[in-house]
Amino acid sequence: xxxxxxxxxxxxxxxxxxxxxxxxxxxxxxxxxxxxxxxxxxxxxxxxxxxxxxxxxxxxxxxxxxxxxxxxxxxxxxxxxxxxxxxxxxxxxxxxxxxxxxxxxxxxxxxxxxxxxxxxxxxxxxxxxxxxxxx
Numbered sequence: 001x002x003x004x005x006x007x008x009x010x011x012x013x014x015x016x017x018x019x020x021x022x023x024x025x026x027x028x029x030x031x032x033x034x035x036x037x038x039x040x041x042x043x044x045x046x047x048x049x050x051x052x053x054x055x056x057x058x059x060x061x062x063x064x065x066x067x068x069x070x071x072x073x074x075x076x077x078x079x080x081x082x083x084x085x086x087x088x089x090x091x092x093x094x095x096x097x098x099x100x101x102x103x104x105x106x107x108x109x110x111x112x113x114x115x116x117x118x119x120x121x122x123x124x125x126x127x128x129x130x131x132x133x134x135x
Contacts (some may be wrong), residue, residue, distance in 0.1 A: 051128025067133035079109030
């Protein structure tokens with residue numbers, strides 16, 4: 001066998017052994033031996049876009065795009081929509097905010113969106129409030 005072929009085969013075997021014994025895969029993006037599947041961990045750049053759009057369509061008229069709320073007249077009635085960025089709302093559970101959107105708060109002028117929004121849409125709004133308005 002020529003020395004070139006012998007060297008090539010030896011190099012190929014050494015590289016194979018090195019790759020197999022290192023515990024790393026081609027998807028190791030951490031550099032510390034922890035494998036991470038790049039395709040599975042890639043998220044779209046804006047994960048709250050659906051919630052943002054729904055919020056603007058259904059909530060921003062009263063709570064404002066900033067989420068700050070404040071006194072306003074709605075259907076000839078003065079209401080004071082909550083400031084969604086306040087500590088009061090930040091301390092509510094996601095489920096409680098979901099319930100307020102779903103069932104409304106009639107005494108305070110908050111309408112029910114039960115018949116207007118589907119459950120997944122309301123969850124997207126809650127996600128948007130948490131991620132964007134309360135950050």
